[in-house]
Structure formats: C-alpha cells, structure tokens
Amino acid sequence: MFQGSIVALITPFKDGEVDFKALESLIDFHVNNHTDAILVCGTTGESPTLTFEEHERVVEHAVKYANGRIKVIAGTGANATHEAIELTSHAKRVGADACLLVVPYYNKPTQEGLYQHFKTVADEVDIPIILYNIPSRTGVEISPETIYRLVKDCPNIIGSKESTPSMDRISELKRLLGENFTILSGDDSLTLPMMALGAKGVVSVANNIMPREVKALVDYALKGDFQKARELHYYLFDLFKVLFIETNPIPVKTACWALGMCEKEFRLPLCPMKPENEEKLIQTLKKYKLPVVRDA
Numbered sequence: 001m002f003q004g005s006i007v008a009l010i011t012p013f014k015d016g017e018v019d020f021k022a023l024e025s026l027i028d029f030h031v032n033n034h035t036d037a038i039l040v041c042g043t044t045g046e047s048p049t050l051t052f053e054e055h056e057r058v059v060e061h062a063v064k065y066a067n068g069r070i071k072v073i074a075g076t077g078a079n080a081t082h083e084a085i086e087l088t089s090h091a092k093r094v095g096a097d098a099c100l101l102v103v104p105y106y107n108k109p110t111q112e113g114l115y116q117h118f119k120t121v122a123d124e125v126d127i128p129i130i131l132y133n134i135p136s137r138t139g140v141e142i143s144p145e146t147i148y149r150l151v152k153d154c155p156n157i158i159g160s161k162e163s164t165p166s167m168d169r170i171s172e173l174k175r176l177l178g179e180n181f182t183i184l185s186g187d188d189s190l191t192l193p194m195m196a197l198g199a200k201g202v203v204s205v206a207n208n209i210m211p212r213e214v215k216a217l218v219d220y221a222l223k224g225d226f227q228k229a230r231e232l233h234y235y236l237f238d239l240f241k242v243l244f245i246e247t248n249p250i251p252v253k254t255a256c257w258a259l260g261m262c263e264k265e266f267r268l269p270l271c272p273m274k275p276e277n278e279e280k281l282i283q284t285l286k287k288y289k290l291p292v293v294r295d296a
Contacts, residue, residue: 002098002130002159003182003200004036004222005215006073007207008044010253011058012262018054022262024065026208029261033211036201037071038062039100043137044205044249047075049267055087060094077102077132081117088125098128100161100203105138111146122154129156134163134186144172151181161186161203167193174198188214188240192233195221205243205252206236209259209290242284245277258282260293 007030012022030038040062041047041055050058059074066072074096076087081104088099104117122129131150135141141164150157162170163186173183174197183199185191191202200222207214213236220229243251250266254273257264258281264272273281285292 002037002071002073002128003184005201005207005211005218006037006039006184006203007035007211008042008203008205009038009040009062010208010249010256010262011041011045011047011050012253012256013265013267014263016265018050018058019262020061023058023061026256026261027062027065027070030207030211031066031069034215035070035207035211036215037073037097038066039073039075039203041075042100042132042203043075043102043134044208044252045075046249046267046270049270052087056090056094059091059096063095071097073098073100073130075100075102075132077104079104079107081120084117084121085124088121088127088129092125092127096127098130098158099125100130100132102132102134103138103140103142105140108140111143114140114142115146115149118150118157119154122150122156126156128158129154130158130182130184131160132163132186133160136163144169144176147173148176151177158182159184159200162194162199163187165190167197170194170197170199188243189237191217192221192226192229195229196226205248206239208252209255209261209285210236210239210288238284239288242281245280246273251277251281254278254281255285258285258292258294259290264294 012019063072074091076099078084159182161184185194185202188206204214217232256262
C-alpha cells in the first residue's frame, strides 16, 4: 500500500508561523506530479521545532487539503512513548493514511525498550505504522531481530524507512521478513542499491524539487528495469549530494525558496546556509534547468 516515491515534505514558515497557504501549494505540486504519498512532520518537515499544537495542525490540514488525492503519512514519533501515542492517536482521528515512528532519540533505549515502545504504540492505535531507523540522528539502531518480533506481534507495523548505508542490514531485513514487509530508502543516493535488494521505494528529500524524475527512477526499479533506473540515479546524483551539503532540511528548503515555493525561513537551532554553500546549491539547480526565481 505504501510504496513508490514518497516526498519528505518541508514545513514552510512565514513570519515565525506555519505558512499553510504555501503548504497547500506544495501538496498540489505533488498531486500534479504524481508523487505516491506525502510525509508531513518528518525530519525534513522540521518536526523537532514544531509545537505539539502546530504538529497536529499541520497533519490535520494536510489530510483535509489532500482530500484523498494523495496518501498522507504523518510523522508521529517521539522519545517518550506517551507522546508518540498522543501524536499517533491524533493522526488516526484526523484521517492520516499511516504514521512514521522514528526510533526514540537521545535516551538510547535497549532493544527490549524499543520493542516495548513500538508495541505499545501499535497496540494503542490501530493505524498502519512504518518504523524509522536513522541511527545517525537517534544514537541507537533498531535491530532486524527486534523488527521481526514487532512485525510478528503487531500486524499494523507494515514497514520501515531505512536511513543507513548498510546494505547487509537491508538483506537481513528482507531475509527475515520477506515480501509482506515494505522497506523504504531514507536516503536518495541509496534508493537504487536498496531497491536492487528488494526495497519498495523511497521517502525522498530530492522529491521536493524534482518529483517526476525521482518517481521515474523508483518506477523503473519497481518494474525491474535497473538500466533505466541506474541512468536516472547517475543523472540525479549531483542533486542528491548537494541537498546534504549542510544539515537536512536546510539545503532543500533553500532550494524550494530559490524556486519560489516557500520563504527561506528556519527555526533555531537550524539557520541559513553558508553563502558559498548556497551559491553551490543554486548553481546545481540551474544545471538541472530548474526555474530559479531567487538567487543567492
């Protein structure tokens, strides 16, 4: 159900507030470009700096405005289980299609703690759940064996977003869980190798600005046409890399600003790019002949 090209959507701000008009335009952009689903309030959506009220308003507004035209996945993870339950329950109430739950960060739970955390949320809220493994940000990795336990015990845990360079891990997940468990790449530059091992798509940052091309890459890989998928991978590779020249989502939001899609506004501790990096980003956008309307 949740596969293909999923955008890790930015959260636009204006004058210190969520810019809901810009959010609507972004949703329309992805509907028109046939993106398979949108993820709101994820890492790229600057969820750590949203208040609880803003977080819930963004999810509810996205679901209502999408109005069934595109699937909406809500980021509802937290490092406290009761907070994850609250956010996930709200997402279900307002009609989100699924939730993405990040591995709890900072407090570094054991594998048993991770199992209990995700099982408690899954038992409490009957909504499709995608786990999010990103050890570079959370400080701990959920093991394939723990995911296997969770999938066996929680039928609504349907997949995982994997932001890891370890292809051995992807192989182990596929070996343990088979075709009924959906693996999604969490890194644009690793989408092709993960899909060669059986992943079903990507939660993409680059999709914010080049959705048709990212979707084409994923669609070719899903059809088994890895020659064409590989051609697109190499074509997009410079974009994939420049979007991580500084901490995500700083470059991609700056790119969206350059393309006239939002304001260049972040919340501390995120801040604007170094001028030399912003110039490199803008030049890369121009190389792809994207319609740059604001320059560094």
